[in-house]
Amino acid sequence: MSLPPSEHAPQPGQSLGRHTSDVRALVPVRLRVNGVEHALELDIRTTLLDALREHIGLTGSKKGCDQGQCGACTVLLDGRRVLGCLTLAVMAQGFEITTIEGLAGADGALHPMQQAFIDHDAFQCGYCTPGQILSAVACVAEGHANTDADIREYMSGNLCRCAAYPNILAAVKQARSVQAHPGMEGA
Amino acid sequence: MRPFAYHRAETPDAAVKAAVYALDGEAQAPPPGAPVQFIAGGTTMLDLMKLDVMHPRTLIDISGISGSIEIGEGGLRLGALVRMSDAADHPVIRRDYPMIAQSLMLAASQQLRNMASLGGNVLQRTRCAYFRDVTYAQCNKRRPGSGCAALQGMNRQHAVLGTSDACIATYPGDFAQALIALDAQVEIVGPRGTRRLAFADLHRAPGERPDIETVLAADELIGAFTVPAGPWTRRSLYLKIRDRQSYAFALASAAVALEMDGGAMREVRIGLGGVATIPWRAREAEEALRGKVLDEDSARVAAEAAFAGAHGLEHNSFKIELGKRTLVRALLGAGRMEVPQ
Numbered sequence: 001m002s003l004p005p006s007e008h009a010p011q012p013g014q015s016l017g018r019h020t021s022d023v024r025a026l027v028p029v030r031l032r033v034n035g036v037e038h039a040l041e042l043d044i045r046t047t048l049l050d051a052l053r054e055h056i057g058l059t060g061s062k063k064g065c066d067q068g069q070c071g072a073c074t075v076l077l078d079g080r081r082v083l084g085c086l087t088l089a090v091m092a093q094g095f096e097i098t099t100i101e102g103l104a105g106a107d108g109a110l111h112p113m114q115q116a117f118i119d120h121d122a123f124q125c126g127y128c129t130p131g132q133i134l135s136a137v138a139c140v141a142e143g144h145a146n147t148d149a150d151i152r153e154y155m156s157g158n159l160c161r162c163a164a165y166p167n168i169l170a171a172v173k174q175a176r177s178v179q180a181h182p183g184m185e186g187a
Numbered sequence: 188m189r190p191f192a193y194h195r196a197e198t199p200d201a202a203v204k205a206a207v208y209a210l211d212g213e214a215q216a217p218p219p220g221a222p223v224q225f226i227a228g229g230t231t232m233l234d235l236m237k238l239d240v241m242h243p244r245t246l247i248d249i250s251g252i253s254g255s256i257e258i259g260e261g262g263l264r265l266g267a268l269v270r271m272s273d274a275a276d277h278p279v280i281r282r283d284y285p286m287i288a289q290s291l292m293l294a295a296s297q298q299l300r301n302m303a304s305l306g307g308n309v310l311q312r313t314r315c316a317y318f319r320d321v322t323y324a325q326c327n328k329r330r331p332g333s334g335c336a337a338l339q340g341m342n343r344q345h346a347v348l349g350t351s352d353a354c355i356a357t358y359p360g361d362f363a364q365a366l367i368a369l370d371a372q373v374e375i376v377g378p379r380g381t382r383r384l385a386f387a388d389l390h391r392a393p394g395e396r397p398d399i400e401t402v403l404a405a406d407e408l409i410g411a412f413t414v415p416a417g418p419w420t421r422r423s424l425y426l427k428i429r430d431r432q433s434y435a436f437a438l439a440s441a442a443v444a445l446e447m448d449g450g451a452m453r454e455v456r457i458g459l460g461g462v463a464t465i466p467w468r469a470r471e472a473e474e475a476l477r478g479k480v481l482d483e484d485s486a487r488v489a490a491e492a493a494f495a496g497a498h499g500l501e502h503n504s505f506k507i508e509l510g511k512r513t514l515v516r517a518l519l520g521a522g523r524m525e526v527p528q
Contacts, residue, residue, distance in 0.1 A: 023190040023191060023192050023244075024190050027193070043190075044190065044191065044192075044193050045188045045190065045191070047233070066237065067234055067237065067238075068230055068234055068299060071296065071298060074298055080272075080301045081297060081298045081301060082298050082301050082302050083230075083298045083299065083302065086228075086229055086230050086233045086234060086299075086302065087229065087233075087302070088193075088226075088229060088233065088248075090193060090248075091226075091229070091248055091250055135297070135298065138297070139297070142276075142297070144297070152432075152433070153433050154297050156296055156432075156433035156434040157295070157296020157297055157298045157299065157434055158296075
């Protein structure tokens with residue numbers, strides 16, 4: 001049996017297969033969330049969503065289905081929208097993670113998309129709203145918010161059981177004209 | 188989810204070496220059930236690990252390996268680690284290989300497309316509810332030899348082509364239908380170097396062993412897909428019919444590419460999705476159309492040929508007619524496309 005090259009040799013907590021003695025040992029994970037570094041010790045199975053909610057205390061990202069089907073856990077990694085429930089926290093290291101708590105400006109001024117959701121009453125219960133807003137911010141930044149049909153298609157990964165869809169569509173259309181620059185700028 | 192060891196690999200070779208090391212010469216289960224798994228986007232892997240359908244002992248993280256899109260006169264080369272959304276939005280793919288861009292864009296949601304790699308996408312596992320729910324004792328794909336609960340169960344989503352007495356689970360993907368229609372090849376990185384294979388030979392029909400889904404070994408990794416250029420790729424489209432308009436798996440789909448010579452079809456390429464157990468090439472339908480004038484009648488004849496071997500059960504027989512109509516509509520739509528010469 002040959003060992004992998006030394007630079008890929010198992011690290012503590014990263015040992016391989018049968019060669020490991022304790023797969024339950026906590027592993028160090030560093031996450032950068034909304035501009036703040038967090039040094040955590042996590043069970044390797046911890047998803048990014050659980051790390052945010054249970055370990056860092058940012059409960060804005062919601063756990064709906066926990067199966068990648070509802071979009072409530074949507075967060076941004078380097079500006080790209082992904083699902084926190086299907087991302088291992090250990091695999092989110094090295095990315096700039098943005099959650100709903102990181103959208104508003106330092107002075108508390110709402111992001112144009114947050115304001116648009118309020119202006120258009122784009123929710124009822126609000127549970128899907130953090131995911132909707134982050135998805136919508138990315139949708140505009142991607143250039144996928146040019147037509148009503150595009151917005152509906154590219155927002156389809158965020159389910160709203162209150163069916164606020166027409167108002168969400170209106171909110172995205174309002175914010176796209178204000179959200180001048182791609183990215184996460186607060187204003 | 189059960190505990191696992193985690194290892195991050197920065198290159199395909201390192202990933203393969205890590206897999207060989209972690210497998211430790213152990214008698215190897217076929218990849219879907221193997222104790223060592225690669226993870227990139229994780230959109231299928233973590234989902235199935237949470238459901239306890241998959242319980243690898245070791246995960247090898249390949250998400251940091253770079254993937255690139257290369258386009259030349261000979262065709263297209265798509266690195267396995269390219270994310271679905273990046274290929275779907277690529278302007279040249281959208282123009283010259285619209286079928287590929289559409290098959291990716293109409294799959295999943297943008298969040299999942301941002302995560303999922305092309306290599307992982309073609310290996311996506313079935314959505315059969317009996318496979319995904321471990322409280323059902325019978326599933327030959329999950330527990331070889333245990334039987335198939337879908338045969339007598341709620342089989343509305345299930346396949347009508349390529350089925351066996353052991354399994355009728357539908358292959359869920361979309362991109363694969365485009366790859367098989369366009370005669371793509373797949374590059375596979377393994378401990379003994381790189382091998383190439385027709386994409387059509389990657390997946391195995393269920394037969395008696397539905398747990399063996401591909402010809403990949405547990406220590407092999409998809410490196411890239413190559414799609415040969417051809418006069419038919421620009422006149423191509425992917426039509427997907429679903430229960431809801433977006434963010435749903437196909438009930439029936441058709442990937443169609445045509446090369447026209449006046450009103451007649453010089454070349455025809457057809458892949459079918461949502462109706463078969465594996466990515467499906469409809470060669471009989473292609474043969475029925477080659478050299479013919481494209482109209483509703485000839486398209487219908489081809490659709491009949493495509494589904495001549497279809498086998499429906501209690502709840503999914505509607506897919507046979509739906510599949511035929513989907514193919515007819517896709518063919519006529521491709522024929523009407525305005526394609527710059």
